[in-house]
Amino acid sequence: MNKAFTKPATVNASVSPKGSLEVLSQLEVQKLKSVSENGLYDLFRSCALAILNTGSGTDNAKAILETYPDFRIDIVQQDRGIRLNLFNAPADAFVDGEMIASTREMLFSALRDIVYTESELKSKRVKLDSGEGITDYVFHLLRNARSLVPAQEPRMVVCWGGHSIGHEEYEYSKDVGHELGLRGMDICTGCGPGVMKGPMKGATIAHAKQRVRHARYLGLTEPGIIAAEAPNPIVNELVILPDIEKRLEAFVRVGHGIMIFPGGAGTAEELLYLLGILLHPENADLPFPLILTGPKSAEPYFNQLNRFISATLGSEAQKRYRIIVGDHAEAAREMVKGIHEVRAFRRAKADAYHFNWQLHVDMEYQNPFEPTHANMAKLALRKDMPVHLLAANLRRAFSGIVAGNVKEQGIRLIEEHGPYEIRGETDILGPLDELLQAFVKQHRMKLPGTEYVPCYRLKR
Template identity: 75%
Template sequence: MLKRPKINASVSPKGSLETLSQREVQQLRETGSGSVYRLFRQCALAILNTGSHSDNAKTILEAYPDFEVKIHQQDRGIRLELINAPADAFVDGEMIASTREMLFSALRDIVYTQSELENKRIDLDSSEGITDYVFHLLRNARTLRTGVEPKMVVCWGGHSISTEEYKYTKKVGHELGLRGLDICTGCGPGVMKGPMKGATISHAKQRNLKGRYLGLTEPGIIAAEAPNPIVNELVILPDIEKRLEAFVRVGHGIIIFPGGAGTAEEFLYLLGILTHPDNQDLPFPVILTGPKSASTYLQQLHDFIGATLGEAAQQRYSMIVNDPAEVARQMHIGIREVERFRRERNDAFHFNWLLKIDESFQHPFEPTHDAMASLNLTREQPLHHLAANLRRAFSGIVAGNVKENGIRLIEEHGPYEIRGEATIMRPLDRLLQAFVEQHRMKLPGGSAYEPCYRVID
């Protein structure tokens, strides 16, 4: 294995984290079997690897087996002692400012999540309780800004995309920024970075010094996709379901760019929510877009939605090919409609309380081999339930591709088996095969992609 430069250092927060209690510090200082400590260590290592070209959590963890992070309580706050940390996170011995901010954001979120879970008032058995939990996590991270007009655009898409597709996302981000819109992504590379990079330039042109670049992630993802350095607000949600709910609660519109299994998971999650009868009249602009070279991909994804969820789902989004300015114009118009709708109903701008999210989209899905094989992928269920189960299938593929636990399960037991009706399985198999052929499953380079799944009808 290639030897990587390491460094020992001591860092303190810059007003981004209040003093921790002695109990909270003790939780994080646990070693060996301490799950909270292991979680923070994993997230910290990923953040310190910002800029890494790996999308394999297991590989990153194995590259720094002797990395340690120690938490010290001081009279004036806390201090982190880093041992054998990646040297790329430092310049002349000083940690890069954005890296330090994100490091303490991770500490903040992990400590608060743990303390909230131990609070008996948290109700994770009801839909309302889960939404309330997501609200508290975002409020603690100071993500929710009351009184600010709607302007947060969520951008979804792949981390493994072509250079042309990446440049296109920057152009769209630039057009969004010119119109005063902020960007929210999953905070990693590829599509998660491009729109933010484009918006930084247009925000500078418009002398917008308060541009927001919000990154929402979760521990299993951040370990494989380190945050990009443009992110100026990082929030780590406890699992993929809470992360997805955070996206649709804080976002005022969503743009879907080319991607792979993770993008399909997000798209199905969104369409499953928007096709729920209670959300029929709720405005929520959604645009599927990409450069001309991605037109085949966009059509394949559109066809898959039509073949599985039907025309009702297709009507909840528009498709725009190779026109960044038009994407931004339509998104801006759509967000103004969102603002009008919420004013009429006295709904908050900063958190979409009116959006109905069924419990099937909120409870964590653990992609074991049995769980994947048992998914109900038939048409004998409401449309939004089918979307939820298709979302879980893609979630399992993402886990098998890039998450440490998923990779280990595939190594031990072989590929997942995904079963269902032929009219659903065949379009699914065609789409997944297209992802493989277009190299959308993994970052370029390294060994050829080995599917972590088998589709059976």
């Protein structure tokens, strides 16, 4: 269980937009006002509470919501736009009565994305019954958030990894971010703490040294996980995608390369997602740099992960990534080298730098997976499946474990019905069991100092 979450002081406040939603028509204001009337209020409230709780130290969405039962938001319509009246808001989000600037920007980004997502779903243009339609939807969500910069050379490095890593791994992620920043790279993460903050923090210093102006620190999240990975204050572009699948596709569409640091079930889910896409025959010749890296102490972690990939997805999957341990400068150099190859490829194909249209994403990776007990139990985990489809189902298994660990709905399902059951062939469940047990022993399933109670049961 998590340590007790101590409620800090609360305040009442009124805030207006900054960084998003400053210029609105009266019709747009009315649409935003209707958030409290069309079923989106609870979603916005939970996202807002997570943003206001940045740095709280809890990874339990349910605990945060229960700690602030009196938190309330009123959306006030004015001729010049909107204001948000906050009641019983966490006081740590304010300094001398003023909301911290980054917090205010992210608060209105959340409102922007939640309302736009809902309005887009009602549009006749949106076609979610095809892969092309889903990709188009992701494109429009990112464009509405102004996260697509068309005339910019490829330099966006996505960094994935754990939100509750140890000090040495965190410092290493900062060092890698610093090396990337010195080479002019921007950083995109899941926007939370741990590895999602470290590379951004390192890059900010490097960008200052290199006098890089308008550096980008892009954070991509989704409502179900934002409380467990509340945005860190370095993020200067926050985008909330509607579900984990849209979030993952956004990562691979805007990123020019991906670095994976030590993590837990969520990091394994991300790795399996990307490997499954890269293993699809249509992506065989597509350059996409993928580097797994961490300090020397993380070598057992990467060795275990590498064995798992070998045992389940095979040697072709292993060819799609490189492991670099204990050398943050080499990791950055290899990433920049890979991004140069991406630039040459896209230039030759006349493909956009800001959105990876050439990448084929199978609908198995696009359709939302709801981690109910029934859906988890019927996942097919067999060696005779096409490897990219096996990777898709393994990704779904880890998605369910993440939900049972940290997401409000998943935690409630486990409390009501007990652990998920994951079924499959021994040749797959055996390596999976070894990997998950290693995560538990290395304290990668929960915050340090907490006892992990498995939310899953493997049945061979």
